[in-house]
Amino acid sequence: MQKKTKGFATIFDVAHYAKVGKTSVSRYLNGEQDKLSDSLRDKIAHAIEQLDFRPNHSARMLKAGHSKLIGLLLADVTNPYSIAVLQGIEGICQREGYMLMVCNTDNQIALQDKYISLLEAHRVDGIIINTTGMTQKHLANVERLSCPLVLIDRFNTSFNVDAVGLDNEHAVLTVCDHLKMQHYHSILTVTEPVTIEPRFTRVETVKRFAEKNDQTYRIVEIEKTSVDQLAEAITQFIESDKGTKKAIFATNGVAMMSVAKALKQQGVSVGTDIGFIGIDDPEWAQLFDNGITVMRQPTQQIGQIACEHLLSRIQGNLRPPQHIKLKATLVIRHST
Numbered sequence: 001m002q003k004k005t006k007g008f009a010t011i012f013d014v015a016h017y018a019k020v021g022k023t024s025v026s027r028y029l030n031g032e033q034d035k036l037s038d039s040l041r042d043k044i045a046h047a048i049e050q051l052d053f054r055p056n057h058s059a060r061m062l063k064a065g066h067s068k069l070i071g072l073l074l075a076d077v078t079n080p081y082s083i084a085v086l087q088g089i090e091g092i093c094q095r096e097g098y099m100l101m102v103c104n105t106d107n108q109i110a111l112q113d114k115y116i117s118l119l120e121a122h123r124v125d126g127i128i129i130n131t132t133g134m135t136q137k138h139l140a141n142v143e144r145l146s147c148p149l150v151l152i153d154r155f156n157t158s159f160n161v162d163a164v165g166l167d168n169e170h171a172v173l174t175v176c177d178h179l180k181m182q183h184y185h186s187i188l189t190v191t192e193p194v195t196i197e198p199r200f201t202r203v204e205t206v207k208r209f210a211e212k213n214d215q216t217y218r219i220v221e222i223e224k225t226s227v228d229q230l231a232e233a234i235t236q237f238i239e240s241d242k243g244t245k246k247a248i249f250a251t252n253g254v255a256m257m258s259v260a261k262a263l264k265q266q267g268v269s270v271g272t273d274i275g276f277i278g279i280d281d282p283e284w285a286q287l288f289d290n291g292i293t294v295m296r297q298p299t300q301q302i303g304q305i306a307c308e309h310l311l312s313r314i315q316g317n318l319r320p321p322q323h324i325k326l327k328a329t330l331v332i333r334h335s336t
Contacts, residue, residue: 247274
């Protein structure tokens with residue numbers, strides 16, 4: 001008989017090929033080979049090889065009450081922050097024998113809902129979510145899921161689940177304190193649209209600090225702002241309030257890249273003409289004009305802790321939800 005060439009071989013196919021019972025094949029596959037004669041074991045092994053049979057682990061796991069699948073929703077998989085978080089989660093999944101299903105929502109609510117339904121259909125054991133802002137309707141769609149959930153960098157007190165992320169207020173206060181010590185009097189904050197809680201907290205913390213310390217500040221949102229427009233805003237910022245020392249604060253790696261492009265376009269010397277500091281530490285930040293000062297997030301650790309908490313919930317931990325905020329580290333470079 002020739003090898004099976006179409007579709008997947010089943011236990012029935014193996015049993016038929018070996019001319020043995022399905023129960024014998026099941027015992028062979030489930031590690032009960034000692035209950036079979038040498039002749040039966042040889043027949044089944046030969047049939048498995050000839051048919052290129054591969055056990056359906058998914059079906060076996062679901063029959064046992066779990067899928068060994070973890071779902072991960074990321075708002076933007078191209079963001080270095082997302083990649084580092086993913087690496088942290090993936091490491092824990094590999095260690096604990098889980099497969100990770102990664103979904104990129106591309107900052108679209110519709111895709112987010114679609115992927116949640118898809119993960120539910122695959123009966124994942126739990127889901128980790130780092131998404132765009134969610135309305136009450138979308139929160140309700142997530143809350144109705146029966147599997148455990150953990151949010152990353154989204155601290156929503158009305159949402160009764162674990163959350164892990166950066167202590168945003170502490171990170172921005174550290175930025176502001178550093179700029180104050182370096183005698184910067186005026187701050188231009190560049191941010192992606194303030195539609196989610198982390199960005200809102202970062203912007204509002206700058207405002208409160210500046211007002212308390214008699215500093216001037218401006219806010220620029222970059223989603224619909226081209227590099228040319230951002231470069232013009234930076235030029236206007238530099239030319240305003242002559243004689244005052246000025247710095248730009250980028251609220252994340254995406255904003256930092258936009259600022260870097262605009263500064264290069266205008267020929268502005270970082271560290272001399274203007275200060276520059278950001279949250280996140282992409283590799284290129286060490287090389288740009290002798291280095292950009294950053295608040296380095298513990299991104300892999302955020303992913304690891306989120307995954308560990310999710311697995312704890314999957315295993316039956318019923319403690320009250322925890323909101324875990326990790327500290328960023330100030331890395332001082334030439335730009336300030």
